[in-house]
Each structure stands twice: as C-alpha cells, then as structure tokens.
Amino acid sequence: MSSVLLTDLYELTMLQAYFEQRMNGHAVFELFVRKLPPHRNFLLAAGLAQVQDYLTNLRFDADDLRWLRADGRFTPEFVDSLADFRFTGDVDAVPEGTATFPDEPILQISAPLREAQLVETRVMNLVHYETLVASKAARSVLAAPGRLLVDFGLRRAHGAEAGLLSARASYLAGFTGTATVEAARRFGVPAYGTMAHSYVQAHGDEARAFESFARAHPENAVLLIDTYDTERAATKVVELAAKLAADGLAIKGVRIDSGDLGEHARRVRAILDAARLTGITIFASGNLDEYRVRDLVAQQAPIDAFGIGTRMNTSADAPFLDCAYKLQEYEGRPRRKRSEGKATWPGRKQVFRQYAPDGRLGSDSLTLATEAHPGTPLLAPVMRAGRVVAAPPALAAVREYAGAELARLPQRLRSLDAADPYSAEVSPALRRLAADIDART
Amino acid sequence: MSSVLLTDLYELTMLQAYFEQRMNGHAVFELFVRKLPPHRNFLLAAGLAQVQDYLTNLRFDADDLRWLRADGRFTPEFVDSLADFRFTGDVDAVPEGTATFPDEPILQISAPLREAQLVETRVMNLVHYETLVASKAARSVLAAPGRLLVDFGLRRAHGAEAGLLSARASYLAGFTGTATVEAARRFGVPAYGTMAHSYVQAHGDEARAFESFARAHPENAVLLIDTYDTERAATKVVELAAKLAADGLAIKGVRIDSGDLGEHARRVRAILDAARLTGITIFASGNLDEYRVRDLVAQQAPIDAFGIGTRMNTSADAPFLDCAYKLQEYEGRPRRKRSEGKATWPGRKQVFRQYAPDGRLGSDSLTLATEAHPGTPLLAPVMRAGRVVAAPPALAAVREYAGAELARLPQRLRSLDAADPYSAEVSPALRRLAADIDART
Numbered sequence: 072m073s074s075v076l077l078t079d080l081y082e083l084t085m086l087q088a089y090f091e092q093r094m095n096g097h098a099v100f101e102l103f104v105r106k107l108p109p110h111r112n113f114l115l116a117a118g119l120a121q122v123q124d125y126l127t128n129l130r131f132d133a134d135d136l137r138w139l140r141a142d143g144r145f146t147p148e149f150v151d152s153l154a155d156f157r158f159t160g161d162v163d164a165v166p167e168g169t170a171t172f173p174d175e176p177i178l179q180i181s182a183p184l185r186e187a188q189l190v191e192t193r194v195m196n197l198v199h200y201e202t203l204v205a206s207k208a209a210r211s212v213l214a215a216p217g218r219l220l221v222d223f224g225l226r227r228a229h230g231a232e233a234g235l236l237s238a239r240a241s242y243l244a245g246f247t248g249t250a251t252v253e254a255a256r257r258f259g260v261p262a263y264g265t266m267a268h269s270y271v272q273a274h275g276d277e278a279r280a281f282e283s284f285a286r287a288h289p290e291n292a293v294l295l296i297d298t299y300d301t302e303r304a305a306t307k308v309v310e311l312a313a314k315l316a317a318d319g320l321a322i323k324g325v326r327i328d329s330g331d332l333g334e335h336a337r338r339v340r341a342i343l344d345a346a347r348l349t350g351i352t353i354f355a356s357g358n359l360d361e362y363r364v365r366d367l368v369a370q371q372a373p374i375d376a377f378g379i380g381t382r383m384n385t386s387a388d389a390p391f392l393d394c395a396y397k398l399q400e401y402e403g404r405p406r407r408k409r410s411e412g413k414a415t416w417p418g419r420k421q422v423f424r425q426y427a428p429d430g431r432l433g434s435d436s437l438t439l440a441t442e443a444h445p446g447t448p449l450l451a452p453v454m455r456a457g458r459v460v461a462a463p464p465a466l467a468a469v470r471e472y473a474g475a476e477l478a479r480l481p482q483r484l485r486s487l488d489a490a491d492p493y494s495a496e497v498s499p500a501l502r503r504l505a506a507d508i509d510a511r512t
Numbered sequence: 513m514s515s516v517l518l519t520d521l522y523e524l525t526m527l528q529a530y531f532e533q534r535m536n537g538h539a540v541f542e543l544f545v546r547k548l549p550p551h552r553n554f555l556l557a558a559g560l561a562q563v564q565d566y567l568t569n570l571r572f573d574a575d576d577l578r579w580l581r582a583d584g585r586f587t588p589e590f591v592d593s594l595a596d597f598r599f600t601g602d603v604d605a606v607p608e609g610t611a612t613f614p615d616e617p618i619l620q621i622s623a624p625l626r627e628a629q630l631v632e633t634r635v636m637n638l639v640h641y642e643t644l645v646a647s648k649a650a651r652s653v654l655a656a657p658g659r660l661l662v663d664f665g666l667r668r669a670h671g672a673e674a675g676l677l678s679a680r681a682s683y684l685a686g687f688t689g690t691a692t693v694e695a696a697r698r699f700g701v702p703a704y705g706t707m708a709h710s711y712v713q714a715h716g717d718e719a720r721a722f723e724s725f726a727r728a729h730p731e732n733a734v735l736l737i738d739t740y741d742t743e744r745a746a747t748k749v750v751e752l753a754a755k756l757a758a759d760g761l762a763i764k765g766v767r768i769d770s771g772d773l774g775e776h777a778r779r780v781r782a783i784l785d786a787a788r789l790t791g792i793t794i795f796a797s798g799n800l801d802e803y804r805v806r807d808l809v810a811q812q813a814p815i816d817a818f819g820i821g822t823r824m825n826t827s828a829d830a831p832f833l834d835c836a837y838k839l840q841e842y843e844g845r846p847r848r849k850r851s852e853g854k855a856t857w858p859g860r861k862q863v864f865r866q867y868a869p870d871g872r873l874g875s876d877s878l879t880l881a882t883e884a885h886p887g888t889p890l891l892a893p894v895m896r897a898g899r900v901v902a903a904p905p906a907l908a909a910v911r912e913y914a915g916a917e918l919a920r921l922p923q924r925l926r927s928l929d930a931a932d933p934y935s936a937e938v939s940p941a942l943r944r945l946a947a948d949i950d951a952r953t
Contacts, residue, residue: 072672084707084732087728100710191667203670226640228670230671230673233671263521266525267632385826391828401714410770
C-alpha cells in the first residue's frame with residue numbers, strides 16, 4: 072500500500088510538463104476542510120503519522136519506472152528523472168487529536184513544486200479518512216462517557232486499509248480498542264473479541280457452546296446470547312457460572328446483538344444479578360452509532376460496553392469531508408484559486424487559538440504565517456528538508472491529548488446535534504492580501 | 513494487505529476453542545445481503561477475484577506466529593497448529609458482474625469449520641466493498657448512456673485499498689476508466705488524467721499554463737478552465753488551438769470543475785464551436801453522482817465525459833450494505849440463526865433465475881442446493897479443495913457481462929428511483945426446512 076503510483080494520473084502528467092519546462096520552484100500547499108458536514112461541530116485531526124511515513128519512504132522503484140516506461144504516456148527522459156525522486160520538503164501540521172475547524176490548514180507542505188504536487192493524492196487520502204473517522208468516533212466517546220467502546224467494523228470497512236486506519240483513528244479519538252487483530256499488531260491498539268453466532272450454531276446445543284468457549288478462554292470469555300432466545304440463554308449462563316465456579320473459573324461477560332438492546336440488557340442484568348453474578352458485564356452490538364448509544368445511555372440501559380462498527384468506520388451519516396489541498400504560494404508569491412464556490416484564502420498561513428477563562432476554546436484566528444497574533448499557534452514543524460523533526464508521539468499519548476481536546480470544546484460543540492458553528496476569524500491582513508490578488512488578476 | 517491477521521479477534525478465539533475440542537467438521541457458510549439500501553433496486557456482485565486470491569495465499573508466516581505467541585491470549589499448542597493452516601475448502605459463487613438481490617447467496621464456502629470461520633472477516637470486507645461500489649457505479653452508467661465516465665475518487669476514498677478496488681469495481685460496472693495509476697497497473701483499468709488548478713496557479717498566467725501543458729502532452733491534453741473565469745479561459749483555449757494548429761498539434765478537451773456545470777458547458781461549447789473546434793471534448797467534474805449526471809443529461813448539457821469520485825467510491829447515499837456471512841450447515845445438518853430481525857434461511861442453497869420472453873429477468877427462486885428447479889443456477893464452482901477451478905475472467909470480459917446484466921434488468925429496476933422490489937421467491941422445500949428446524953429447537 073505504499074506504492075508511489077498510488078496517485079492520480081494527472082499528478083504525473085503535470086510533473087512531466089514541469090520537467091519539460093524545468094519548472095520546480097518552491098511551492099506551499101495547504102490541506103484543509105472547506106466546510107463541515109451536517110451533524111459535525113468539530114473535527115479531530117488525524118493521519119499525520121501515516122503521512123510522515125509516506126513522505127519519508129517515497130520513491131520510484133525499478134518496477135514503477137518500468138511500468139511508466141511501458142505505459143507510453145511519458146517521455147524516457149522524464150521517467151529516468153524519477154529514479155532520484157525524493158521528498159525533500161518541509162511539513163508543518165496541527166498535532167493529531169487536535170480539534171480543528173473549516174478553512175484551518177491541517178497540514179502545510181513547503182517543497183519543490185513537483186514534490187509537493189505528486190504527494191497530493193495520497194496525503195489527502197490518508198488525512199481525509201483518519202480525520203473523518205476520528206471525528207465520527209469522538210461523537211460516540213462524547214455520547215457514552217465511561218463506557219467501553221470497541222471498533223467492530225473491519226468486515227464492512229471500505230477495504231483493508233480502512234479497517235486498519237479506522238481502528239487507529241477511533242482509538243485515538245477515545246475508543247477502548249478494536250476487534251481487528253492486524254491493527255493491534257501494527258498500531259498497538261488493544262484487541263477485543265467475543266464469539267460469533269456460528270460458534271453457537273455449530274455446537275447446536277447453546278449451553279455446550281458456552282461451556283466449551285468459557286473453558287477455552289477462562290479469563291476472557293464473552294458469550295453471545297442472542298442466537299435463539301436472549302433471556303433463555305442468560306439463564307444458561309447462570310447455570311454455567313455455578314458449574315465453572317466449582318472449578319474456580321468465571322465468565323467475563325455476555326453480548327447481545329439483536330432486538331431491543333436496552334430492554335434485553337435490563338432483563339439479562341436482572342437474571343444475572345438475581346444469581347449474584349454482578350461481575351458479568353453486558354456488551355451490546357448491532358448497527359450501533361453515537362445516536363443509538365446516546366439513547367441507550369439516556370435510558371440508563373445497564374450496558375457496560377458497546378461494539379461499534381460499520382456506521383463508525385464508514386462515517387455513515389457523512390461518509391466524506393469536503394477537503395482540499397491547494398497551492399497557496401509559489402516562488403514566494405501568494406496564489407488564490409477563485410473557482411465559483413471554491414475560492415481559497417491565499418498565502419502560507421497559521422492558526423492561533425485563544426482559550427476562554429474556563430480553559431475551553433475561545434476563538435481561532437486564521438492569519439498569514441508571518442503575522443504576530445495572540446494565542447497558541449496550531450501548526451508546528453514536523454518535517455524539515457525531507458526528514459522528520461518531530462516524530463509522531465505514541466498513540467496512547469495522542470489519545471490522551473485528544474481526550475483533553477474534547478474536554479476543551481465549548482459545551483454546545485460537544486452535542487451530537489448541530490450547534491452554532493465555531494469558526495476561525497480571518498485576519499485583516501489575510502483579507503487584504505486576498506483582495507489585492509483579486510484586483511491584480 | 514494480505515496479512516492473515518486482517519481478521520477479527522473472535523475468529524481466532526473461536527478457532528482456539530475449536531482446536532481444544534478437536535472440532536473441525538464440514539461447514540457451509542453463505543455470504544448474502546439481507547436487504548437493499550433505499551435507492552438500490554439491484555446489486556452487481558463483485559470482489560470474487562480478490563477472494564480467490566486471498567484464499568489461495570492464506571497462511572500464517574513466522575512473524576504472524578511470533579506475534580500470536582507474544583500476545584499471550586493463545587496457547588502455544590494452538591499457535592503451533594496454525595503453521596500448517598491452509599484453505600482446503602470449496603467455493604461456489606455467482607460470477608462477478610451478476611445482478612443480485614436480497615437473501616441470494618453471492619458466495620458459498622464449504623470447508624472444515626476452522627477454515628470457513630477464519631476467513632469470514634476478510635471475505636466479507638472484499639465482497640462487501642466491491643459489490644457496494646459496483647452497484648453504485650452502475651447507476652451512473654445507467655444515467656449517462658454513451659458518455660465517458662472516469663473514477664476520480666482516490667483522494668477521498670477510505671484508504672488506499674478502497675481507491676484501488678473502487679477503480680476496479682466501477683470499471684467492472686461500466687465506467688470507462690480511472691485516474692488512479694496503481695489501479696491501471698494492477699488491474700489494467702484504463703487511466704485518465706487532466707490537470708489540477710495548482711498547475712494554472714503555479715504559472716500565474718493561464719494561457720501560458722495551457723500552452724505548456726498542451727505541448728507536453730500533444731495528443732492528450734485536457735485543460736482545466738475554471739480556475740479563474742471559465743468562459744474567458746475558453747477563449748484562451750481557442751487562441752491556443754489556432755497557435756498549436758500551426759505546429760500540427762491539437763487539444764483533446766477542456767474540464768469544468770465548478771459552478772453550474774450545464775450552463776458553463778453550453779457556453780463553452782458555443783465558444784469552441786464558433787471557432788470550429790467541435791473536436792474538443794468537454795469534461796465535467798466536481799461533486800458528481802448519478803443524480804447530478806442524470807440531471808445534466810436530461811438538460812442535454814453538451815458534456816462528453818464525467819469525472820465521478822467521492823460520492824461514487826464512498827457510495828455516499830448508502831455507504832454500506834446489510835450483508836452477512838452465516839453458517840447454514842454443519843456436519844451435514846442445516847443450521848438457522850433466529851436472532852430477532854436477523855433470521856436466516858437454513859441449509860446450503862442455490863438461486864435459479866428465469867428470464868422473461870424479452871430476455872429480461874423474470875423471476876428468481878431461492879432453493880435448497882439439492883432441489884431441481886427450472887432456470888439457470890447462479891452459483892457455480894470456483895474453488896475445489898483449496899484450488900481455483902474457475903479462474904477469474906479478464907476484467908474486460910466481466911465488464912462486458914455486467915453490461916449485459918444491466919441490459920437484462922426490468923426497466924423499473926434500471927431507474928435511479930426506488931422501484932417495486934425484485935426478490936427471490938423462497939421454495940416450499942426451503943420453507944419447510946426452516947419450519948422443521950424451528951420446531952425442533
């Protein structure tokens with residue numbers, strides 16, 4: 072998944088044109104979101120670690136060059152020139168886990184034009200998806216304080232990488248773990264698992280299935296109890312618990328995956344509690360998202376853990392962000408795209424954040440990078456001359472920081488419902504620059 | 513992206529329990545969609561080629577085994593047993609590109625229980641996403657007969673694999689090509705490219721940008737004309753065309769990416785035609801999907817080609833399918849899940865399709881695999897004893913077949929609007945079997 076050809080053809084056709092014109096001046100591109108989807112009051116920036124990795128390892132290998140030569144679309148001289156292609160530029164970015172808003176650059180790439188151009192597609196692909204998922208997952212985190220939330224979504228994620236990156240992004244946003252084993256290996260996200268209906272069905276006898284599973288995983292068994300009749304299964308769990316206790320073993324939890332989850336959870340809790348099995352936790356899953364989780368929490372359903380899959384990692388109510396990666400400066404001169412409905416703020420920029428007396432976000436200002444302004448600058452150097460100068464923090468540290476960011480959001484933005492938008496005010500100098508450019512062209 | 517650990521943890525915890533019980537009887541699992549999303553009248557099956565590849569190469573390598581040992585969740589004996597793990601089972605499937613409907617198995621895996629169970633997550637991940645995208649892309653194909661449709665979506669696809677597989681799935685469904693270079697290399701999908709706004713902005717002067725690009729790509733230049741003022745840019749294209757003609761060169765097309773695409777296309781067409789540049793094609797892009805394409809076609813907008821990206825490859829109006837992979841038979845005995853709202857038809861099944869006198873789909877029947885029934889059986893053998901017995905056809909052949917399938921759809925199902933649903937009738941024998949199982953348990 073790290074092929075340099077993981078890019079749009081036009082990046083390469085533009086590169087060939089630049090090559091022929093010997094055009095490769097210093098360019099500044101910024102990645103930002105134009106506007107938020109409905110039902111998003113903030114975004115959590117994510118994906119920077121993967122971008123740093125991508126830029127560090129970017130090169131055309133022999134197979135890539137051979138394919139480009141054989142394709143016939145490119146000149147041999149141009150293809151030969153790609154053998155030495157490396158990313159030698161600078162990257163500034165807001166740290167992963169930072170709350171971010173429309174028009175605020177999340178990432179800024181300053182590099183020779185060809186390098187900054189070629190990386191457009193994959194850099195967007197990474198930052199867009201992880202930011203999308205972190206922002207969606209954060210909503211479940213806000214809706215279910217103190218509950219255990221597990222990513223269950225690999226099977227309906229959009230391909231393998233979506234499954235892996237959504238495990239990372241949702242953990243970063245405050246989820247407790249993931250069911251995806253490869254994400255546990257690759258990113259160190261804690262792995263969680265229960266059992267499938269097929270396990271019960273293969274045994275035919277539900278009680279026998281529960282017992283064999285509990286004995287195979289003496290500390291960790293979470294038994295799925297909705298294959299036939301949820302409450303009848305709960306009574307089988309009670310019987311099994313007594314039998315296991317005689318051997319010094321215990322059951323960790325039960326999972327309910329269908330029907331009225333709140334109602335079943337209440338009945339199952341009552342059955343378990345009547346047998347003094349108060350330590351057995353209840354795990355709920357099945358088409359969950361932040362809205363259903365909020366309702367279950369509001370009903371005080373006795374659910375300890377939620378498995379949240381498809382709707383989270385496809386960001387089902389808003390499956391994409393209106394993001395862009397735009398040239399803002401070339402050879403020291405600010406640039407501005409003026410396409411209808413898609414005009415951008417020109418020049419290399421910075422975002423300054425000021426906090427209210429209670430520690431929550433007060434106001435953001437979008438300024439030129441050269442302006443002095445009160446507040447904390449959000450964009451900071453992460454790569455210089457193609458080398459990482461600020462290594463990605465450990466994922467657990469990013470997760471802690473993201474939690475602090477969520478705590479700093481004004482109360483209205485923490486709601487699942489659409490709130491009065493928070494947005495950066497644009498500095499007078501930046502507005503003047505935009506007007507100057509418009510007047511000149 | 514082929515790691516065997518690209519799976520849910522519960523697949524492995526179940527496998528360990530099966531290992532300890534020495535339980536590994538013959539199991540039949542089926543993958544199907546429970547119901548269609550709103551605004552989908554049919555699905556096009558896709559992803560089978562990737563599944564065959566996955567199953568053929570499935571194994572635990574030394575790193576996988578080391579990680580599982582170190583994780584501490586599994587017994588050393590169980591992890592050791594995985595060293596020899598291979599997929600040795602049978603696969604029956606409906607061919608890629610086949611129109612398919614709720615409850616109809618798309619894929620059937622008959623294998624020793626542990627093998628059939630372990631592959632659940634990744635098999636679903638592949639078939640779900642490609643089927644989702646092929647089904648979405650087919651709608652644009654139906655909405656824009658005879659137009660050139662190009663996948664533009666890598667940048668906002670959900671990760672790299674989604675970008676690659678959506679290029680494949682949309683081509684299979686009738687798209688003309690993709691902008692994603694790696695998909696061209698890997699799947700042979702024709703690659704298309706234009707230029708970005710940054711190209712124009714970097715040059716500052718639009719006319720100079722157009723000329724340099726056209727000279728770098730003498731046969732293929734598609735010039736992006738909406739960076740500043742679309743119609744003014746079109747007049748620059750006219751001037752450039754005259755200049756290039758003197759050198760025996762031509763411009764292939766122009767692209768419009770913002771504003772009222774139909775209105776701009778009409779004005780640009782008039783400007784080009786007035787200069788007798790009738791051969792220059794007009795390419796439109798920008799937040800397109802089948803609905804907008806349908807409107808532009810209905811308006812008779814003079815648009816020759818559509819670049820369709822994000823909304824297609826995220827299937828934005830229905831970003832997931834309600835699909836399942838369920839155990840239907842174990843050790844020769846049919847099984848049935850009865851969870852509320854999620855009950856399944858038991859046993860190993862077949863779908864028979866009968867056609868109407870006009871060649872269109874007439875009726876589908878869902879039967880037991882052992883039943884004789886009139887019509888064409890849709891599920892056919894593709895793997896036996898772990899080996900491919902029906903290699904995936906060339907992608908171009910699948911695309912042609914999918915086109916024939918779209919032509920065979922009843923007219924009402926070809927509409928973008930929700931139509932009276934088409935669904936398989938369930939055979940009396942299958943209904944009796946379900947009732948028998950319910951009575952017995």
